[in-house]
Amino acid sequence: MAFDLLSGGALIKGGLSAAKTGGRAWSHGYGKIADNAAESAYQMIRESKTDVAAIARYTGYKPERLQRIKDYVFNNREWTGADGDIAATWHRLRTGRGTQTDRLLLRHETAEMWYRRNVNSNYSAAHHRANRHWNWQRAVEGQYK
Numbered sequence: 143m144a145f146d147l148l149s150g151g152a153l154i155k156g157g158l159s160a161a162k163t164g165g166r167a168w169s170h171g172y173g174k175i176a177d178n179a180a181e182s183a184y185q186m187i188r189e190s191k192t193d194v195a196a197i198a199r200y201t202g203y204k205p206e207r208l209q210r211i212k213d214y215v216f217n218n219r220e221w222t223g224a225d226g227d228i229a230a231t232w233h234r235l236r237t238g239r240g241t242q243t244d245r246l247l248l249r250h251e252t253a254e255m256w257y258r259r260n261v262n263s264n265y266s267a268a269h270h271r272a273n274r275h276w277n278w279q280r281a282v283e284g285q286y287k
Contacts, residue, residue, distance in 0.1 A: 175226035183229035188216050193236045200238045203248060211251045220265055227282050243281045250276040 175183050187193065194212060198205040215221075215228060231244045253272035257263060263271070273279070 173230060175230045177224075177226050180224035180226040180229050183226070183233070184216055184224040187212070187229060187232055190236075193232070196237070197232075197235045197240075200235060200240060201245060201248065207252065208248075210255065211248060214255055215251055231282075243278065246276055246281055247278045250278040 194205050194208045197203065197208050201208075212232075215232075228247065231240070231247050234240045234244050235248075250272050253276055254265075254268045257268040257271045258265070261268070261271075
């Protein structure tokens with residue numbers, strides 16, 4: 143089942159709207175995204191103009207905060223590759239199907255960004271520090287056992 147991530151297709155009774163209004167259809171589903179498909183998912187997320195507002199409505203987070211998280215995760219030149227779990231998490235949050243584990247990613251990335259900004263540390267140190275309280279990676283790995 144596809145969801146038009148870019149044009150803001152809506153959840154409807156009995157499934158997802160597949161109507162397209164110029165955007166590409168999301169064809170990755172709601173589960174884990176294979177590593178070889180993660181980069182195309184990231185690109186669709188980067189191009190989306192509706193995801194931040196949708197996630198804000200769903201989670202109660204401020205759009206400005208979500209935009210900072212999006213920029214940090216999906217537009218950061220430090221990262222060496224796309225992560226299928228992160229792309230799937232963003233999509234579930236975007237479509238109102240986020241789990242507690244998905245929300246944990248938002249907390250983790252917020253803490254990581256704060257630590258980097260205020261302690262002036264590198265990614266590895268900030269990631270380790272954020273994992274002390276919001277270990278999204280461990281939570282995700284527990285889902286697939």
